[in-house]
Amino acid sequence: MKLAFLIILICLPVLFFGQAHRWHGTNQDARYPDTDLLDEWPSDTLPIKQTYSGIGEGYGSPSITEAGLFIAGMHDSTGYVFHFSHDGEMVWKTEYGQDFTFRFPGSRGTPTLDDGKLYYSGAYGDAVCLDMKTGKIIWHVNIFEKYGGELIKWGYTESPLVYKDLVILQPGGQEVSLVGLNKYDGTVVWETEVEGNANAYSTPRLIEHNGKTLCLLNLDFNLVLFDPKTGVVKLKHALTERRGNHSNEPIYQDGQIFYSSGYGEGSVMYKINDATQQLDTLWQNTDFDSKLSGIQVVDGLIHGTADQKKHWAALRWIDGEEVFTTREIKPGAFVMADGKFFIFTETGEIALAKPTPEGFELISRFESPEFPTVHAYSHPVIYMGDLFVRFSNSVWRYKISK
Numbered sequence: 001m002k003l004a005f006l007i008i009l010i011c012l013p014v015l016f017f018g019q020a021h022r023w024h025g026t027n028q029d030a031r032y033p034d035t036d037l038l039d040e041w042p043s044d045t046l047p048i049k050q051t052y053s054g055i056g057e058g059y060g061s062p063s064i065t066e067a068g069l070f071i072a073g074m075h076d077s078t079g080y081v082f083h084f085s086h087d088g089e090m091v092w093k094t095e096y097g098q099d100f101t102f103r104f105p106g107s108r109g110t111p112t113l114d115d116g117k118l119y120y121s122g123a124y125g126d127a128v129c130l131d132m133k134t135g136k137i138i139w140h141v142n143i144f145e146k147y148g149g150e151l152i153k154w155g156y157t158e159s160p161l162v163y164k165d166l167v168i169l170q171p172g173g174q175e176v177s178l179v180g181l182n183k184y185d186g187t188v189v190w191e192t193e194v195e196g197n198a199n200a201y202s203t204p205r206l207i208e209h210n211g212k213t214l215c216l217l218n219l220d221f222n223l224v225l226f227d228p229k230t231g232v233v234k235l236k237h238a239l240t241e242r243r244g245n246h247s248n249e250p251i252y253q254d255g256q257i258f259y260s261s262g263y264g265e266g267s268v269m270y271k272i273n274d275a276t277q278q279l280d281t282l283w284q285n286t287d288f289d290s291k292l293s294g295i296q297v298v299d300g301l302i303h304g305t306a307d308q309k310k311h312w313a314a315l316r317w318i319d320g321e322e323v324f325t326t327r328e329i330k331p332g333a334f335v336m337a338d339g340k341f342f343i344f345t346e347t348g349e350i351a352l353a354k355p356t357p358e359g360f361e362l363i364s365r366f367e368s369p370e371f372p373t374v375h376a377y378s379h380p381v382i383y384m385g386d387l388f389v390r391f392s393n394s395v396w397r398y399k400i401s402k
Helices: 002-016 143-147
Strands: 048-053 063-065 068-075 078-084 090-098 112-114 117-121 126-131 137-142 161-163 166-169 178-182 188-192 205-209 212-218 222-226 233-238 251-253 256-261 266-273 278-285 296-298 301-306 311-316 322-326 332-337 340-345 349-356 359-367 381-383 386-391 394-399
Touching: 063 112, 063 381, 078 126, 090 126, 090 137, 112 161, 126 166, 137 143, 205 251, 212 256, 233 278, 296 332, 301 322, 301 359, 311 359, 322 359, 332 381
Parallel strands: none
Antiparallel strands: 048 394, 063 068, 068 078, 078 090, 112 117, 117 126, 126 137, 161 166, 166 178, 178 188, 205 212, 212 222, 222 233, 251 256, 256 266, 266 278, 296 301, 301 311, 311 322, 332 340, 340 349, 349 359, 381 386, 386 394
């Protein structure tokens, strides 16, 4: 009995840690496993527990383990990955190549942590694998140079997907749209062409459909389902938004796929037709054109922000009817934990809300050190009862546990 209890104690750190090791957490659904979090914030504010600074310009979120925080940023057009201890000390920084200097300059993606390695891909196609302890480069492949990919308007944006022994990336070349690399040495395992489709500011999402593991992904002109082991495309559906900006990953539930894109494109609910290997449209809602916020589905309601109307909204999953809108707080990015929404607005406000059958209730809010600002697009991260919020050169850490 004592031995069993000791084993549980030894394993507990493994269970609790590593929950924020990639973009949007373990299940890539922006839902974090933390519980017993504050139901409201005292005096509508939270003191900063720790600041991680000097990371340079960028919009990507941190990945976090028991070893500390890992994040990308840009200094003077050069991109770096940084590792900080939990007390805010920089452990190492490693250059990966040029990064984005046009409008909205800075790094884009979130590092992916796997088995002591860190994987990252920069805006100019520099894909790297680093040793997490030392920051040493294990391998480097420029997927633009190798596959003829090109810099898209707002900078190549994805967080590498690690699946078993593969790293899956989107070079967007004329002949190779998707590639699976050996995660240990960067060599090619498979290459896939999807009519020359390029990156659409989105990251592949693993789903289980009919007992099979598939990747669900927005490319610039197509939504695709493909086999992550081989790269073989199982289903391809045309997307009509011609800007090619589809940064919200689609949501899969019970054979249905919810897709939303900004600029007035709107939302569509599809059903996978296994007989025809096509997507059948169940409903559309052009008013809910979520561009950057992320999407949460709670008790049959789809939550997010509308791009053109600049408000928060909720739709019914079953028929797409809009049942809730609010401008009580500015649009922004949000994640979920312990049955609550944690919001970082584009103007730099941090808020707590609770989803309800009618929409959501705003509970607490306060101004970040950079409020008022613009273009605060980073998505928050929750780890071990703390909220991590990135704006440009800094990450602020707030205690949100009871």
